[in-house]
Amino acid sequence: MNILVINAGSSSLKYQLFNMKDESVLAKGKVERIGMETAILTHEPSGKSEVHEVSEILEHTTAIRKVLDKLVHPQQGVLTSTAEIDAVGHRVVHGGESFKSSVLVNEDVKREIKRLFDLAPLHNPAHMLGIAAVEANMPDVPQAVVFDTAFHQSMPAPAYLYPVPMALYRKHKVRRYGFHGTSHKYVSERAAAFLGRPLEQLKLVTCHIGNGASCAAVLGGKSVDTSMGMTPLEGLMMGTRSGDLDPAIVPFAMGKEDLTLGEISSMLNKHSGLQAISGISSDMREIVEAVEAGDKNAKLAFDMYEYRLRKYIGAYAAAMNGIDAIVFTAGVGENSELLRKTVCEQLTFLGVEFDEEANRAGRGQDRRISKPGSKVEVLVIPTNEEWMIARDTYALAQKTN
Numbered sequence: 001m002n003i004l005v006i007n008a009g010s011s012s013l014k015y016q017l018f019n020m021k022d023e024s025v026l027a028k029g030k031v032e033r034i035g036m037e038t039a040i041l042t043h044e045p046s047g048k049s050e051v052h053e054v055s056e057i058l059e060h061t062t063a064i065r066k067v068l069d070k071l072v073h074p075q076q077g078v079l080t081s082t083a084e085i086d087a088v089g090h091r092v093v094h095g096g097e098s099f100k101s102s103v104l105v106n107e108d109v110k111r112e113i114k115r116l117f118d119l120a121p122l123h124n125p126a127h128m129l130g131i132a133a134v135e136a137n138m139p140d141v142p143q144a145v146v147f148d149t150a151f152h153q154s155m156p157a158p159a160y161l162y163p164v165p166m167a168l169y170r171k172h173k174v175r176r177y178g179f180h181g182t183s184h185k186y187v188s189e190r191a192a193a194f195l196g197r198p199l200e201q202l203k204l205v206t207c208h209i210g211n212g213a214s215c216a217a218v219l220g221g222k223s224v225d226t227s228m229g230m231t232p233l234e235g236l237m238m239g240t241r242s243g244d245l246d247p248a249i250v251p252f253a254m255g256k257e258d259l260t261l262g263e264i265s266s267m268l269n270k271h272s273g274l275q276a277i278s279g280i281s282s283d284m285r286e287i288v289e290a291v292e293a294g295d296k297n298a299k300l301a302f303d304m305y306e307y308r309l310r311k312y313i314g315a316y317a318a319a320m321n322g323i324d325a326i327v328f329t330a331g332v333g334e335n336s337e338l339l340r341k342t343v344c345e346q347l348t349f350l351g352v353e354f355d356e357e358a359n360r361a362g363r364g365q366d367r368r369i370s371k372p373g374s375k376v377e378v379l380v381i382p383t384n385e386e387w388m389i390a391r392d393t394y395a396l397a398q399k400t401n
């Protein structure tokens with residue numbers, strides 16, 4: 001069975017085609033600049049040369065058609081016909097309170113995703129374009145949707161409610177939803193397998209530290225708290241996002257700097273975080289390089305980023321009354337030796353015994369970076385959200401047969 005995974009944005013679309021039998025990736029790629037005459041299709045078929053093509057792609061239906069053409073192309077393709085695609089899985093950012101797990105797409109599901117546009121105005125409309133585009137090209141293929149928020153629907157009310165008038169929750173569904181759920185779930189499962197212990201018995205803090213970053217407290221395989229909130233702005237300091245701050249700063253800064261709602265939102269989402277403090281970059285690689293070159297602002301940005309992450313790990317130890325393992329994943333978590341070292345060396349009070357040598361070895365693999373016998377284990381597990389989407393889609397599609 002072959003599953004096509006789609007992550008549709010407003011002007012881009014990423015895809016991966018999985019062969020579920022041997023869990024291999026047959027092809028992957030992306031279409032960028034959808035809506036322009038110079039859209040770029042990058043196609044990477046397994047075992048064949050990468051293809052780059054510039055052409056006019058004005059909307060998502062054409063983008064999907066071009067992707068399908070590439071997948072069945074006599075030289076650049078990996079399939080003989082699109083009939084070999086058994087199901088399509090979509091990443092959807094916001095499932096609100098309606099979706100606690102992945103589901104097959106039907107009219108009710110589409111209606112509900114549309115109803116949630118308010119909560120994810122930049123993402124959910126784009127995902128709907130992706131779903132409609134697949135429908136237009138392959139009307140008979142089952143489609144599934146996998147939500148970033150679903151894994152965190154297990155949070156209890158004290159973790160997901162904000163201490164504001166309940167009318168905001170009742171009328172407008174203002175609450176913590178959390179994001180990166182597919183990744184937190186994936187690395188939790190991998191961590192249990194790596195440790196050779198049942199997930200149901202583990203207390204994990206999973207740290208998805210990429211361009212966007214969030215932590216989750218995962219108790220017995222269920223998310224019981226997470227750092228991102230109603231939107232992906234809350235929680236950790238990120239590349240360009242502020243993370244937690246005193247909400248009174250918003251009206252104060254708007255008044256003092258004469259900012260509109262749009263401008264303050266843009267400031268907190270796009271012009272804060274590592275970028276704002278370092279004045280150099282939102283990219284952790286460049287921050288670390290600047291720290292090593294002695295740049296004081298980069299050092300301050302790094303220290304704030306690390307400190308805020310470490311505080312969350314401590315908070316989640318309290319939330320679960322202990323931790324068995326801390327898991328690092330995503331771009332920064334998987335690659336920044338300095339961040340992991342700085343965080344872990346100051347968690348000795350929890351029982352973390354950090355292994356510096358292991359921290360430097362084994363990039364790209366699931367690995368342990370705590371010393372043998374450390375009371376709290378520390379793992380690095382490369383995330384694979386696309387695989388999780390394929391797995392859920394496969395399971396749902398099998399039920400339709």
Ligand code: AMP
Pocket residue numbers: 209210211212239282283284285286288330331332335336337
């Ligand atoms: P993601 O959102 O998971 O794709 O992660 C993107 C982030 O990972 C970027 O901010 C990169 O700076 C960061 N990253 C990638 N490689 C490294 C590295 N070797 N050291 C530090 N950060 C890295």
